[in-house]
Amino acid sequence: MSKIWLAFIEQREGKIKKASLEALTLAKNLATQAGGTVHAALIGDSVQGLSSEIAGYGAEKIFLAESPDLALYSGDAYSKALAQAAKDSGAEVVIASHTAMGKDLLPRVASLLEAGMVSDATQVELQGEDLIATKPVYAGKAYKTLKVSGQPFCLTLRPNTLPPQESAGEGTIVTVEAPAKPFLDWVKEILAASTDKTPLQEAAIVVSGGRGLKDPENWKLVEGLAEAFGPGVAAVGASRAVVDAGWRPHSEQVGQTGKVVSPTLYIALGISGAIQHLAGMSTSKYIVAINKDPDAPIFKVANYGIVGDVLEVVPSLIEAIKAAREA
Amino acid sequence: MIPAILSRPFSEKTGLIPGTKKGADMEILVLVKHVPASDAAIKVAGDGRTIETAGLSFVLNPYDEYAVEEALKTKEAKGGSVTVLTVGGPETVKTLRHCLALGADKAIRIGVEGGELDGLATSNILADKIKELNPELVFCGKQAIDNDDSQIGPRIAARLGWACLSDASTFVLGDAAWSGERDIEGGKESVEGSLPAVITCDKGLNEPRYANMKGIMMAKKKPLEEVEASPMASKVEMVKLAPPPPRPEPTILGEGPDAIPALIEKLKNEVKVL
Ligand SMILES: Cc1cc2nc3c(=O)[nH]c(=O)nc-3n(C[C@H](O)[C@H](O)[C@H](O)COP(=O)(O)OP(=O)(O)OC[C@H]3O[C@@H](n4cnc5c(N)ncnc54)[C@H](O)[C@@H]3O)c2cc1C
Ligand SMILES: Nc1ncnc2c1ncn2[C@@H]1O[C@H](COP(=O)(O)O)[C@@H](O)[C@H]1O
Numbered sequence: 001m002s003k004i005w006l007a008f009i010e011q012r013e014g015k016i017k018k019a020s021l022e023a024l025t026l027a028k029n030l031a032t033q034a035g036g037t038v039h040a041a042l043i044g045d046s047v048q049g050l051s052s053e054i055a056g057y058g059a060e061k062i063f064l065a066e067s068p069d070l071a072l073y074s075g076d077a078y079s080k081a082l083a084q085a086a087k088d089s090g091a092e093v094v095i096a097s098h099t100a101m102g103k104d105l106l107p108r109v110a111s112l113l114e115a116g117m118v119s120d121a122t123q124v125e126l127q128g129e130d131l132i133a134t135k136p137v138y139a140g141k142a143y144k145t146l147k148v149s150g151q152p153f154c155l156t157l158r159p160n161t162l163p164p165q166e167s168a169g170e171g172t173i174v175t176v177e178a179p180a181k182p183f184l185d186w187v188k189e190i191l192a193a194s195t196d197k198t199p200l201q202e203a204a205i206v207v208s209g210g211r212g213l214k215d216p217e218n219w220k221l222v223e224g225l226a227e228a229f230g231p232g233v234a235a236v237g238a239s240r241a242v243v244d245a246g247w248r249p250h251s252e253q254v255g256q257t258g259k260v261v262s263p264t265l266y267i268a269l270g271i272s273g274a275i276q277h278l279a280g281m282s283t284s285k286y287i288v289a290i291n292k293d294p295d296a297p298i299f300k301v302a303n304y305g306i307v308g309d310v311l312e313v314v315p316s317l318i319e320a321i322k323a324a325r326e327a
Numbered sequence: 328m329i330p331a332i333l334s335r336p337f338s339e340k341t342g343l344i345p346g347t348k349k350g351a352d353m354e355i356l357v358l359v360k361h362v363p364a365s366d367a368a369i370k371v372a373g374d375g376r377t378i379e380t381a382g383l384s385f386v387l388n389p390y391d392e393y394a395v396e397e398a399l400k401t402k403e404a405k406g407g408s409v410t411v412l413t414v415g416g417p418e419t420v421k422t423l424r425h426c427l428a429l430g431a432d433k434a435i436r437i438g439v440e441g442g443e444l445d446g447l448a449t450s451n452i453l454a455d456k457i458k459e460l461n462p463e464l465v466f467c468g469k470q471a472i473d474n475d476d477s478q479i480g481p482r483i484a485a486r487l488g489w490a491c492l493s494d495a496s497t498f499v500l501g502d503a504a505w506s507g508e509r510d511i512e513g514g515k516e517s518v519e520g521s522l523p524a525v526i527t528c529d530k531g532l533n534e535p536r537y538a539n540m541k542g543i544m545m546a547k548k549k550p551l552e553e554v555e556a557s558p559m560a561s562k563v564e565m566v567k568l569a570p571p572p573p574r575p576e577p578t579i580l581g582e583g584p585d586a587i588p589a590l591i592e593k594l595k596n597e598v599k600v601l
Contacts, residue, residue, distance in 0.1 A: 116562025
């Protein structure tokens, strides 16, 4: 079997999203197993400079659609460019990360290619000639294993599912014709929450607080614990209870109706662990919970728990982490 | 905030821009799905492919509540009518009636033969019906909380050659265009586009209304049409449905601040974040 595996490389403001290098690494792993070649697709304005970085993760060819009109995302234009890249490259599988961009883009591409698609896969493997993907369903209360058929095929991979792995590729540039304006839809402006904050979905550590914090004043404990891990390492999340109470913005909510995160470490402070909250964090590698109720459901999914009052434990924990980092 | 592209005056009350002609009828379609409630305990059935439905309560998909609400608000501002559409079995009529009770004018159920359809087959059936009904706006949820796919909205838009705003947390409608915002990693992006369009709705877009007694009574008399369609073959085949992979046995490190040294040791040597 000599398949072409095409990974979509997401860039914003000329910077490659780490999650798309994970998608590229998955493509490379599958190509190594099944035989075949890895290609990448890159869309944007003056982004060719990123090609050596992409080649460094195993891409033999990079299908490049460049135009000033593509500086910001347009689901309409990007999907047409990526579908064209998939056709030009002869891709049998198109992989992207399940990011805000990826989950808007790939279903459109899948429709343009009349392709089947698996969204938000957490495991992908080959069994003989078959591609088998597993994904959480019912908010992580069950996992569905799917066999895909037909070519091409589209897939999005949950961010932080596998570490990006460097591997030398040729990185030959192949130009794809850039769609021309007018577009049906386009991003007018990016409204960044704050540029020095690590986005929730990309952070290696997420520290989340719930109603157990008692008072919005005490949120400084959640932030303090996140900061204790060093600049840019940890992001802050929240349960719906505190979002609904107006302590925190909805953009910080973790769970079924909030963000899905899958960090190396998730710390839940004063969060009961309602099923809808677990939906957003149960694929985290390690979970630590601090809760005063020993029977709180959060302890059932936690690797490590401390039974206690967050207002009492967290200040000392912050000091202990700082001390450990300085040691 | 009124984007320049939307030339009409903005109504503070509804957050919408009134249409040009009084009663300029706007056909609005809402795609809805009947799903197990978000707090339902999900058990895999003996066949290893489906869930046990006995005793489960099914509801309107939570994100579709925002879609129905946005459609009703749009109708209230611009005139027109709201039709709700689902692909599913006879049991989904309950959810369609609920949407009628909320204020939708008409409901359509498309029944299909065979088992569960994948995103391609479902979106193609919906897209065909949308083409036939020819609305100006289609609202749907950003994600169905059973399969958690988030495919249907953007898929339909691409198939029809329409604009799309997915994961909308704000939405403002003009005469021939719209603008809205969606969450991205670390912020938001503001998006503009043309009509017709598919809008997939996120939490925060609006405050969904509740059905009242009068609505429930009126719903019984509203038209509910049931039709059959033959879907294309799915390209994604179910191999198995399983409970989540087990998490490691939980370890309680202790009580209160005394347990901190044990946690630091784990963070250092096992989790390796220190
Ligand atoms: C359709 C739907 C969607 C939902 N989506 C989400 C979602 O996306 N995300 C989400 O989080 N929830 C969601 N929920 C809500 C969810 O069901 C819970 O209500 C919510 O997660 C509870 O938040 P909490 O754990 O902060 O509060 P609580 O459940 O009130 O728990 C507070 C916890 O703090 C502990 N505590 C109290 N004081 C202290 C203290 N001093 N020290 C230590 N511990 C203390 C208590 O023992 C308790 O366990 C959803 C619900 C529905 C119906
Ligand atoms: N069978 C269906 N019938 C009607 N609408 C659906 C159906 N499945 C999904 N949708 C709509 O598409 C949205 C996203 O679903 P999904 O892409 O399956 O996660 C849902 O919130 C619904 O609005």
